[in-house]
Amino acid sequence: MGSPLSLVIAIYMEWFETLAIEEAHKKPRVWLRYVDDTFIIWNHGNAELDTFLKHINNASPSITFTMEKENHNELPFLDVLVKRTDTKWETSVYRKPTRTGQYLNQKSNHHQSTKRGIINTLLDRAFGLCYTKEGLEKELGIIKNDLQRNDYSRVMVEQALARRRQELHKEEKPPQPVLVLPYIR
Structure with a gap:
């Protein structure tokens, strides 16, 4: 952030993500990114999610994604705690x-x-x-x-x-x- 290269990196990451997702066998239902954090909704099971993570990590040797899965139907994203219920998504403030x-x-x-x-x-x-x-x-x-x-x-x-x-x-x-x-x- 704040670097003269930020715009170039952002444009590259958008291109990279689009290409990696298009080439994937199974795709996320939702893919949201803010700077270097992504939030995805995945409907294809844990085994396929691990396969997808390997796929996007093999797309470029200089870019590595890590993954944090929801725990007890909750997942922190930036300063938001996203909680999944049977019928909806609820959000609240997340603190480390x-x-x-x-x-x-x-x-x-x-x-x-x-x-x-x-x-x-x-x-x-x-x-x-x-x-x-x-x-x-x-x-x-x-x-x-x-x-x-x-x-x-x-x-x-x-x-x-x-x-x-x-x-x-x-x-x-x-x-x-x-x-x-x-x-x-």
Whole structure:
């Protein structure tokens, strides 16, 4: 990321993945990639999945894929925990087991907008990723505990949460038409 070669590598990886998947005997139902992480849905069984992994790893000697399979119907992908149920997919926030819950301390010598930004970012992630109301409430509890341990006042966190909930319940206005006029000398 940030390298001048990033675009070239991304274009190559898209070409490489497309070619490798097209040549595969059995294909994934879904193939999603973000930078160097892929999320696939596979309907053909574990033996065929291992065969597919060998296939894409043999496509180029310089590219090696590794695989993490779901455990107890759950699979972390980036900072999302994807849970498979009988009828649907549910998502929530994923944290690595080594997480400490340490954020910028409220008493640090940083501008208040930075500290509010930390709270808002955590709340936005919770509201954006938590699929169920119970999952959201659990996540909000974790956020409140983490921030309290980092000396954020309960009032500050509750105010930010109230603003976030209020934003969700605002009526959406229809988009206004936009007219773009190019500059011509």
